[in-house]
Amino acid sequence: MVDERPPGPRSRRGAVVIVCAVLLTLLLAGHRLVPNVHGLGSLVDSVTPLLGIAVPLLALAALLRRSRPALLAVLLPALVWAGLYGRAWLPPAAGADGAAVRVVSQNLRVGNPDPAATVGALTGDAPDLIGLQEVADGDRVASVLAERYPHRAVVSTVALWSRWPIREAHGVDTGLGWDRALRAVVAAPQGDLAVYVVHLGSARAGHTATRDQTVAALADAVRADPADRLVVLGDLNTATTDRVFDPLTRLLGDAQAEAGQGFGFTWPAGLPVTRPDHVLYRGLTPTAAGVLHTPDSDHRAVTAGFRW
Incomplete structure (x- = not known):
């Protein structure tokens, strides 16, 4: 049955x-x-x-x-x-040994109660170049960095501090109506290095058009840049998995993807769930990349090392 x-x-x-x-x-x-x-x-x-x-x-x-x-x-x-x-x-194939250039990038946060403490934490591994965004109190930052980093370039709220001479520096138009990015040429011991320090437009749920336009503008600037060796440091307000990021990844390598381990999330600092902060490059070989938890900022810092 x-x-x-x-x-x-x-x-x-x-x-x-x-x-x-x-x-x-x-x-x-x-x-x-x-x-x-x-x-x-x-x-x-x-x-x-x-x-x-x-x-x-x-x-x-x-x-x-x-x-x-x-x-x-x-x-x-x-x-x-x-x-x-x-x-x-997977463990990165590259090792930190032999890095000729070490860089770090940090969004300091507007309203940071102690930017000196934040930038002080960035110097622990003795980077050669420090890129900063949302710099509101340059004097307090200078009080910590000026002795070890005697060369600097500042445009609006972004700044580059360098151990080595800066040959030239100027603002970069990313379509915000005011420059919130700079390009500098650093005279490193091995040769000139073009360095961008960038803070692109903000993105909010349902409102990404300004951010998208600034990503495209940065990609245009990098595409037209004649420098053989180039590094981009900054808060790009864009995750590497975001399709809007593609114009940059077609032009530049990602230090975290090539020489880091894990996603390298940086925001929010207390429990990061995304990575708007980046170190991008061309003409160099990344040897290390990571994330640094610093005090008083809502972003973690990003670090990288490169061989010439």
Whole structure:
């Protein structure tokens, strides 16, 4: 006799987990297909690395439901996430030895109660170049840096401090209506190095047009720059996974991706979930990259070392 009773709860065990795993897989694999309307695509791109957190949660749910099909389904988003971002967690091939140039970049934060303490923390590893954004109290910054970094260039609220002479410096128009970026030529011992210190337009949920325009303007400036060796330090208000970042990645390497480990998140400083701060380069070989937690800023600093 055929049992025609409807399937019991066991046959549906784990169905919700399976559906969630499939949806997560589709989002991970196809996040670039989300239309970038009012910045929605950029937002999804930026948070995609964090979606990996859902994988162990779904696996736990599958185990609690005692569902083998659900546990197998969770392998799909796990494999896709690993394919997209697993390389970031491998030990970097490059070593810190032999770095000819060490750089650090820090958004100081407007309203920082003690910018001197913030910049003081940047000097611990003796970088050769320090790029700063949101500099509101240059005198207090100078009180800490001037002795060890006798050369500086300042444009509006961005600044470069250098151990080596700065041959020239000027503002860079990124379309904000006022210069919030500079380009300097540093006379390093091995030769001239073009250094950009940049603070691009802010991005908010639903309002990314200004940021997007400034990314494009920076890419245009870098594309037209004749320098063989070039470094970009700054708060670009853009995650590396954001499609808007692509014009820069087609022109420049990313020190964190090449010589760092992990995502290198920098914001917010207390529990960072994204990386708007970057060290980009061309004509150099990155040897190290990392993140430095400094006091009194809402951003962590980014560091990198390069061989000529």
